[in-house]
Amino acid sequence: MGAAKVLVVGCGGLGNEVVKNLIYQNVKDITLVDHDTVELSNISRQFFFSHEDIGRSKAVVIEEKVKERYPHMSITSFVKDVESFDIHFFESFDYIMGCLDNISSRMFLNNLVFTLRRDVIYIDGGVEGLRGSVKVVDRCSHFACVQCTLGNYATGGEQPGGQREGDVDGDGVPLPVCSIAGRPTNFTHCVLHSMHVAFEQLRGKKPNVSDRTHVLWIHEEAKKRATQYRIDHEDYHVTRQIVQNTIPTTISTLMVTSSIMTTEMHTVASQMGRGELQEVSPRTHHHSDVLYVGEKGFYLLHYKMFKNPQCIICSRKRIHITFKRSDTFGQLVRCIRRDYGVDRISVSTESAILFFAAGCLVGRGYERRLSATFAQLLDRGELRERDYLNVQAGGAPSFVFLLDVE
Structure with a gap:
């Protein structure tokens, strides 16, 4: 474990606990990524932070305090969004510990590990109330990635402005909005x-659930209605939780979930027989997911x-291929056609279709692009120096070329 290089993405409650566990497991090379700052509400359950740290970067604060106590460690912090890094940045790590609170960043890291040149294990953790979940994503295993199991992730609370698919009553049962106007039976109603x-x-407008004055107004009106129907009042924090559709995270859940994450990492490292990963395929795992239930x-x-x-994401074939800047895009297309025995292919990046061999699309510039050099495509912004190309060959399953331009 001492030789492992670990990237921790997210320095909130779960990230605090994961960093602590990594230190206790003798991991000596840790990198932190988080663009968030310390708030007053963080201090009660994120032990690296104190009142003096309010307003400062979470990642920087953790780096400073770890260096102060463990000067022999290598720990680096980045105050930026994880999606802003170049792909080469991630290839220097053996493990990525995802301590995130949103699906989009999870999907980014999940997709990323399948495009890297070397094997990097992604361990994703999530908490909600008295429950925690951990998923190990290893592209050399036979188990599902995050994309495969996307339906298992809740989306509530991730949309800006508190917009949700539906509200729930006090027992967590979906509550149709049309029934709210009836006689209430609890404070949530x-x-x-x-x-x-x-x-x-x-007030003639919809409330902004991120505006404290709006939430306070809702709370006072709710108390009036509760009094009218002889229902016991709840405090403001309960109202805010209902309005923002949030579930408070307990310290015990953070501790248990983070322990599972670092234990899974230790298990993988033990199977490899060394701290850093070896290029072994496929690897053997006894399970892919762990669920903690603490109610x-x-x-x-x-x-x-x-x-x-x-x-x-995880079931497509991936092939590394390298071309010179002076080579043409047509050479790549001819290479694919020759090596895979197909004629009708499409080649695209995340942002654009580069080539489409179909009569209905003649005249859109796809054929003219064949004579362009990779240097020209790079200069025009149609391609990146290290990009991955989605290739669809006729009715065959799609595959991905990891393209390097030298």
Whole structure:
């Protein structure tokens, strides 16, 4: 473990605990990425931070405090979004520990590990209330990636402005908004009535759940309605939780989930027989996911989720290929046609279609692009020096070329 290079993405509650565990596991090379700053609400459950750190970068604060206590360690922090890094940055690590609170960044890291030149293990952790989940993404295993299991991730609370697909009552059961106008039976119903009905009727606009004055107004109106129907009042924090559809994270859940993450990392490293990963394919894992349930005790569920053969991320064939800047795009197309025995192919990047062999699209410039050199495509911004190309050959399964331009 001491030789492993670990990237921790996210320095919130889960990231704090993961960094602590890595230090105790004798990991000596840690890199932190987080663009967020310390807030007052973080201090109660994120032990690296104190009142003096409010307003400062989370990643920088952790780096400073770890260096102060463990000067022999190599720890580096970056105050930026993880998606802003070049792909080469990630290839220097053995493990990526995802301590994130949104799906988009999870998807970015998941997709990333399947495009790197070397094997990097992605361990994703998530917490919600008294539950935690951990997923190990290893492209050399037979288990599912995040894309395969996207339906298992909740989306509530990720959309800006507090927009959600639906509200829930006090027992977590979906509550149709049309029923809110009826007789309330608990304080949650009063809050939802104040938010969806009273606010618009009395103030002529929809509430902004990120605006504290709006939430306070909703809280006071909810108390009036609760009094009218002889329902006990709740405090402001309960109202805010209902309005913003948030579930508070407990310290115990963070500790358990982070321990599972670093234990899974230790297990993989032990199988390899060394700190850094070896190029072994496929590797053997006993499970792909771990679920912690803590509402009525302490339960750990280990289970296997296998790859979806139709997954566009982990089930596609990936091939490395290198060309010179003076080579033409047509040479790449001819190479694909020759080596794979196909004629009708399409080649695209994330942002554009570069080539499409179809009569209906003649005249759109695809054929003219064949004579362009890679240097010209780079200068025009149609290609990056290290890009991955999605290739569809007739009715065959798609595959990906990891293209290097020297």
